[in-house]
Each structure stands twice: as C-alpha cells, then as structure tokens.
Amino acid sequence: MSAHVHAAPVGGRMMTPSARALFALFGVAMVLVAWRLIAGLGATTAMNDGYPFGLWIAFDVVTGTALACGGYAVAILVYILNRGQYSPLVRPALLTSALGYSLAGIGVALDVGRWWDLWRVPIYFWRWNLNSALLEIALCIMAYVVVLWIEVAPFILEKYRDSDNLTLRRVSRSAVPALKKASVWIIALGLVLPTMHQSSLGTLMLLANSRLHELWRTPMVPLFFLLTCVSMGYAVVVFESAFSGVAFGRKPETAMLASLAAVIAPLQFVVVVLRVADLAMRGVLGSLFNGDLRSNMVLLELVLFLAPAAMLMSASSRNNLGHLVRSAMVMMFAGALYRFDVFLVAFNPGAHWSYFPSVPELLVTVGLVAAEVLAYVFIVRNFPILSGGHPAAPERQAAS
C-alpha cells in the first residue's frame, strides 16, 4: 500500500438508468420545494406548534451533517494521527462532506420560515446572541461549508493544470500550490468547526429542558453527538468505498477499511459504556425497563451501538468487505437513531401533539439525497477524486 495518491477521474457515461431515476426523484423534490415556498410550511409539512422541528431538521441537518463527517473523521486520522497510508480516503471523504454539508444548508433554508432573511444571521454580528447554541451551529455550518469547498477546490482545479483554456490554466496553476501551502491552517479549521457544531447540535435540545425526556436529558449529549459523528463519518467512508467498488468496477480498499474498523469498533463500546454510566449516575437506569416507547428506543440504541462492535471483533470478519459494509450500515443507523431520538422521540411538548413526516417532507429529503449522489457521481467521473485501479479508463491514470 503506497502513501502516494494517484487520484484520477473515473470517466464513463453519466446518464445511466439509475442516474435517470435519481434525476426523477430530484425533479419531484424541486416541484415540492416550489410548492413549499409558495404555500408555506403548514401546507406541505406535518410540523406544528408542538413539534416545530421535523424531518428536515432531524434528518437533513442533524443526521445529514453527521453522515457528512467522513471528511472530519478521515482528516483526524491522516493529519492528526499522521497515518499517511489512509490518504487515498481523504479526497472522496472530503467531497462527500462538502456535498453533505451543502445539502444540510439547503435543508435549513427550506425549513426556516423566513429564508430570505437568513443572510442577516452571519452579517448582523452586533446582534449575535452568544447564549444561543443554534447561532453557533448556524455560523459554524456556514463557515464549514466554505472551508470544505476550499479543501475540495484543489482536486477540482487540478484537472485544469494543462487545460487549453488559458484562464482556467492560470487559476489552476496559481491556486493549487497556494492552497497546498495554506493547507495546515485550512485543515485545522476544518477540524475545529465540526468539533464545535457537532457537539453543539447535542446542546441544542437541552434548552427544551423538562420537555426533553430524562433518558436523553444530560450534559453528556454534546459528547455523544461528537463521538457518534466520528463513527458515522467512518461508516460512510466504508460505505462509499464499497459503493465505488460496485458502481465504478473498482477494487475497494478492504485492508485499509479493516484496520479503520479495528479503531472504530471500540469507540462504539465507549459510547455505550458512557451512556449507561450516565443513566446510572443520574439515577434513571431503572426507567430503561419501563417497557414504553421511549425506554425501548434507548434499548434499541444500545443494541445498535453494540452490534457493529461485536460484528467487528475478529480480524477475519473485519477483512470481509460484505461484513464491513453491513456493520457500517448498522453503525450509521445507530447514530441516526440516537439523533432522531434526541430531536423527535425524547421531545415531549404535551399529550395532544403528534408528528409524523408528511409525504412532501419525505420526498424532498429523498430528492436532496438523490441530488447528492448524482453530484458525487458526476464529480468522481470527471475529476481526480478516487485513487487506485479503475478498469473503466486505465489510460487516464496519469492525470494527477
């Protein structure tokens, strides 16, 4: 395994049948977005005054950004733990992060009632309410989207180093070295910002105080959000590698992913141990076995956190790609469930309120994810993101 990266465009046709299906889903979502903008949130979503946060916040923003933490997770490994051998994972992970966070930004813009006034939040600094976890999250996510695209920019610009277009060539030849020179400072920012806002996403619901169920109401929530965003980020990297294997006929980085799994599996244990210890210290361990929806959800969370750790215990299971992917999916699901629980299940505005996402809410979320997959496929086909063998277009291997 080489520390050198030979990333190259994958090439190939964009308009495959599955891409057409994704475009159709995206089209449906755009129609519904137009409807939401014209008719308002009441007409298109199931949100209400009891449950003012719905699927778009719980999934698109809170879960979506955690799934987009692959860039964060891999950057910790490669740049802080100094494991250069994992650097082939950096480019695809950062690209997924940039797309995922951009999507979360779009999700927020659709969700807020007065979206045309959003620009005021970063600009009106003299009015910033520093008590508001939401303000910090908003500013951090906005800044992080910019940082991520700056991190991705050299991969895109590299392609134009020998372009026939003089302007593109100039931009490419001046910007890429400049960005490489500044990389330490940019990457450090790309590590601080997610550390801040991923933990603050956990702080967010603590403001609901007594209306947040005691099983989740703990000052530990920010730590759990941070730990789970790392495991979800790694899980997405595993998933992505396998996806690229199937979609582009490439050899997945199984050995590399297996050694990653060896690190992540114990992290799942750590989350469970801390979670149970927290419940015990607050004296609410007993209510785990109430047999009601909320206590069962916590039990399900614990099982889902433990399952991938158990699945990845032995070296032979870690070196099996199918096994890695299955455990990664459980890991993603565990983190996602925890987040959904904190934002929707644990929140209790009163007995007469209820929420289940409406069909337009679901279809908009599905359409946005479809757009993300399409953008990912388009970029890896045309820009040097993925490295290693790619039988589809071996003659272009030298591109980087």
Add this chain to the structure above:
Amino acid sequence: MGITRRAALRTMLAGSAVAASAVIPTESASAATLPTPPADALGLLYDATLCIGCKTCVVACQDANGLPRDTSGIDYKYDAPVALSARAKNVIKLYKGEEGESFMKAQCMHCVDPACVSACMIGALTKNRETGIVSYNVDYCVGCRYCEIACPFNVPKFEWAKATPRIVKCELCRERLAEGKEPACTEVCPRHAVIFGKRAELLQEAKRRIAAAPDTYQARVYGETEAGGTQCLYISHVPFDTLGLPSLDDRPAPELARSIQHTVYKGFIAPVALYGVLAAVMLRNRRGGQAPEDRP
C-alpha cells in the same frame, strides 16, 4: 500497519475534551440563586377563583392585536379559540375533573429569564430591561422556531399557514402601554380576575389573598419561582398542574444549555486553543516526514 486502538481513542477523546469539559460545571450550576427581575417588571395576576369564563379578554386581545376571529374550535361557527395559536395570543380554557372545576387563562408568562430569548439567534425576541416584557421584532426573525422548542410553557406560535410567517405571542400589549393604557385583557375583565401591575406588587397582592383565605387557595403563587420566576402569576383553588401549568423547578429554563455554551466557549479560548494545537500537530507531522503526500 496502522494505528493502535489506544492512540486513536486518546486522540478522539482529546478532540472531544471541549465537549466533555462541559459536564463538570453544570452539575454545580443547579445551586444558582433565582434570577432577579427588573425593579419595575410588569406582569399579570390571574385569580382562577374569580374568573367566570366570559372570554371578554379573548375578544379584547384579538381586537387590540389585530388578530382574526378564531372559529377553528367549535363547529367552525363560533369565535372560540381552544388553545394558543398564531391566531390567539390569549385564551380561556375550562378545567373540569377530579379536583373540581376552574377556568384558566393562557398567554405568554414573560419569564424573568426567558428560554425563548436565550434561543433566539439575532435577538428577534428580547426582554425589555425596564419592564421585563418579552417582545418580538420580526426584522430579526428567520423563522427557525427554536423559541418554540425552548419555551417550557409552549407559548410562541408560528404562522404555519403563511408563506411569509411570523412568530406570534403575547407582548403584554406594549403598544397600548406606550399610550398610557393597560393591557386589553385586564382592562375589560368584568371580575378583575386578571389584573395588571408591577410584578412585585402583584406578588404581594397574591400572597395577601392566599393569606386571607387559606382554605380556598392553593398555598403558593405559581410563577414566583417556576423556571426561575415569571412575570405573569397565578393563584388558584385547584392544583396548578390540572390547569395545564407545568410542574417546573426553580432553575431558569435556559440554564443547562447556557452553562454548557458558556463553559465551552468562555472567551472563545477552547476553540482557539484547539485550533492552535491541531495546526501545531500537523506542522510537526509534516516535518516528521511521515506526512501524507496528498494535501488539499
């Protein structure tokens, strides 16, 4: 190849130390004393034993605030809002049950330490320094609805039906107060079941009434300490929780979340320090020669 588990975990936990450090101080923060309301804090006192449920205050509130008649409740014919909504800043409800019968008035409680104000990103919701009134300025609202999550009394409401929605809640008729009038609901109440005044005086009056008729009233004033205290106060002959007033401890509603934010981001030192440490580690790694080839 690769990394030891211990090294990796250590780094992950170090990276999350920022969040972890929040765990310790919040435990001791519960001993905090009640927040002090402004000296001239204004408020309401609602006496459930006097209210006859005539709902004159509901109509007066609609008129004073330019709210539409709300026929969503009974048969879609009568103006009878059943709960606070974007069309009703003030409602009267009837409790009927094991503890007897009582009317109940709901509107913004104007908390001494309001969670909605703590939630609001660029101060669309603010608490007036002199009157303590929690008011709303649409110019700074993006419609995120975090105030609705934050409020322990479920008071702020959102105009779901509109494409240009606002947050709607009682602002204690601050426009009328500026004209030298009192809030619409207290002005019209034929039984003076709800009265307007300075919080300190209302609290005294409430305690006087309870002392004068201890057999009639519940032995405490709701809002004196709940969630750090509210400027709208309640006395009642039935238990407060049957009236839909939540059982809350004395801690200001925003305290837990705020103490985490304040601890982690005090002087913005932790994020800056983390940034410096991370950059230093990367620079050292780079010099160490084992650094990765591929840097963005």
